[in-house]
Amino acid sequence: KAGVTQTPRYLIKTRGQQVTLSCSPISGHRSVSWYQQTPGQGLQFLFEYFSETQRNKGNFPGRFSGRQFSNSRSEMNVSTLELGDSALYLCASSWGLLNEQFFGPGTRLTVL
Amino acid sequence: GESVGLHLPTLSVQEGDNSIINCAYSNSASDYFIWYKQESGKGPQFIIDIRSNMDKRQGQRVTVLLNKTVKHLSLQIAATQPGDSAVYFCAESVQGAQKLVFGQGTRLTINP
Numbered sequence: 523k524a525g526v527t528q529t530p531r532y533l534i535k536t537r538g539q540q541v542t543l544s545c546s547p548i549s550g551h552r553s554v555s556w557y558q559q560t561p562g563q564g565l566q567f568l569f570e571y572f573s574e575t576q577r578n579k580g581n582f583p584g585r586f587s588g589r590q591f592s593n594s595r596s597e598m599n600v601s602t603l604e605l606g607d608s609a610l611y612l613c614a615s616s617w618g619l620l621n622e623q624f625f626g627p628g629t630r631l632t633v634l
Numbered sequence: 635g636e637s638v639g640l641h642l643p644t645l646s647v648q649e650g651d652n653s654i655i656n657c658a659y660s661n662s663a664s665d666y667f668i669w670y671k672q673e674s675g676k677g678p679q680f681i682i683d684i685r686s687n688m689d690k691r692q693g694q695r696v697t698v699l700l701n702k703t704v705k706h707l708s709l710q711i712a713a714t715q716p717g718d719s720a721v722y723f724c725a726e727s728v729q730g731a732q733k734l735v736f737g738q739g740t741r742l743t744i745n746p
Contacts (some may be wrong), residue, residue, distance in 0.1 A: 555733070557734075557736075614734075622668060622680050623668075623734065628677050
């Protein structure tokens with residue numbers, strides 16, 4: 523069974539631009555969560571989707587948004603990029619709401 | 635690429651010895667705990683989980699211990715191998731929330 527896939531793997535943007543990252547969960551998984559990983563703050567929860575509904579949201583500004591499609595694939599968007607948004611963005615999927623989360627390889631975003 | 639912080643606690647062990655990685659969690663309401671392993675350039679890899687109705691769980695070469703009284707979690711790795719070199723994160727959540735709160739991580743290095 524294929525794991526969680528994320529595209530693109532690497533991305534370079536400039537301040538003020540916007541970016542969309544994509545995540546395909548493991549087949550059959552319905553919950554998708556997003557995390558930001560930086561050297562300074564570690565791994566921080568962004569938001570979680572289940573059956574196309576956002577169920578939980580972390581403490582990030584409104585520039586960070588996401589959505590989930592009917593096939594459970596998810597996208598996250600960051601608008602008006604700032605230098606501090608440079609990070610590894612990780613997507614995790616799970617079958618339901620009480621199960622372990624499996625992570626993808628991440629998208630490395632660099633904002634110049 | 636670099637995936638974790640520059641100033642992580644580090645544990646160095648001899649190949650073949652047992653490793654014990656500790657974690658203090660923050661939320662007394664957390665009832666689900668996971669250990670992840672993250673190698674450079676990769677997303678976190680699920681190792682083992684434990685729910686709060688247990689105090690010990692064993693997997694292949696790994697054991698997780700949970701002490702709810704002092705909010706402490708540990709991961710024991712038996713007969714440590716070079717492939718165990720990585721950063722290890724503990725994560726906590728409240729069941730159903732699907733929001734993982736991660737510890738800062740511990741870098742495990744194996745000496746030949």
